[in-house]
């Protein structure tokens with residue numbers, strides 16, 4: 325079934341069933357070194373280059389806690405308004421897998437460092453975040469040419485696992501929640517938030533219940549979703565699958581699923597009966613994680629503006645609409661681009677115009693051409709030159725768009741293009757009058773028609789004048805001069 329057919333079927337079943345979705349998000353922290361050793365964390369190193377006896381799980385070694393990780397974890401807790409536990413515990417989660425040489429993962433279990441946070445969606449709905457805990461990543465198995473390999477560079481890299489309550493009600497809400505989480509970790513500068521490189525991975529718990537029913541349905545868990553699109557697709561597919569089962573009178577089984585992006589389907593990975601018993605117990609090699617009030621306050625003092633606060637300021641200080649303010653602050657780099665451009669053109673160019681141009685013209689090219697941040701093709705300086713030329717009347721709106729197209733395709737500065745192309749808007753009344761007179765002469769029929777009351781003809785005449793000027797005449801002045809010329813010609817007759 326195609327995604328499109330899924331979508332149609334999906335809208336239909338939403339009138340009968342309510343989806344209940346919770347997300348467990350794994351976020352890789354961008355510390356220099358790993359959680360319990362001093363190995364480097366950088367992406368793309370040679371296989372097993374970033375390893376040592378601790379993260380290789382050799383016998384007799386002792387892990388030691390990286391305090392930078394704890395500070396980053398505290399930042400996240402503060403950002404979602406959560407409670408931080410004064411004394412939390414690292415536990416061992418035992419299971420066997422080739423990419424886990426110790427035979428256990430160090431994580432937090434019943435005493436995580438952070439609980440009871442929340443995150444607000446644009447609709448105003450508040451999604452409770454049940455807990456966040458710190459844990460280490462496992463290594464990676466690579467299968468190919470008749471052999472399997474293990475790369476342990478990732479083993480021991482610090483993660484935060486952020487667990488929402490089952491409070492999300494649609495695949496779209498799940499998408500928005502995830503985007504907002506990613507924005508927060510980027511604003512906090514604790515993770516690059518890059519889903520393609522696996523810095524953010526997500527498991528989704530999905531169940532459905534008949535509208536009006538209180539009890540939760542049986543849930544399934546979809547593991548390791550690695551893109552925003554796949555999160556949405558997998559949850560949509562799973563909701564439809566469960567509704568089909570319930571409609572035909574079959575019970576949903578509690579299973580763990582994998583999503584196959586190629587076919588767009590979920591597949592059973594294991595059933596509840598096969599789910600492992602991890603035999604958690606406190607790691608005897610690590611002491612309690614102690615976070616006192618002083619440390620909390622010290623971290624709080626380092627925090628800069630978060631997306632919600634920035635959006636509020638853009639609305640209150642610059643008078644932007646809520647929708648524009650939310651969209652501009654959705655990504656940290658976009659918000660910084662806006663502020664950079666605005667600081668270069670204020671007060672000549674109003675904030676509203678800067679926001680409009682960035683959200684329409686700039687973002688369109690940014691997305692189509694798959695530009696990355698920070699902006700290097702169209703720099704804030706060049707974009708500021710363009711908007712200043714527009715607001716000072718050097719460029720008409722149409723010319724500004726032409727210049728911007730050329731900036732986007734060549735990477736040249738706005739002022740260079742304006743100079744090179746001789747694109748300055750012409751505000752010389754005599755020059756405009758001469759062309760207007762010519763047009764009035766050559767289109768006497770249309771002028772006569774206009775004088776009989778056919779207002780539309782005026783637009784045609786303006787178009788003729790602008791065409792002859794190759795779009796360089798100031799359109800307001802063309803309007804005035806044309807009215808004046810028609811008035812004079814009718815007085816003469």
Ligand SMILES: [Zn+2]
Nearest residue numbers: 361363376379
């Ligand atoms: Zn190591």
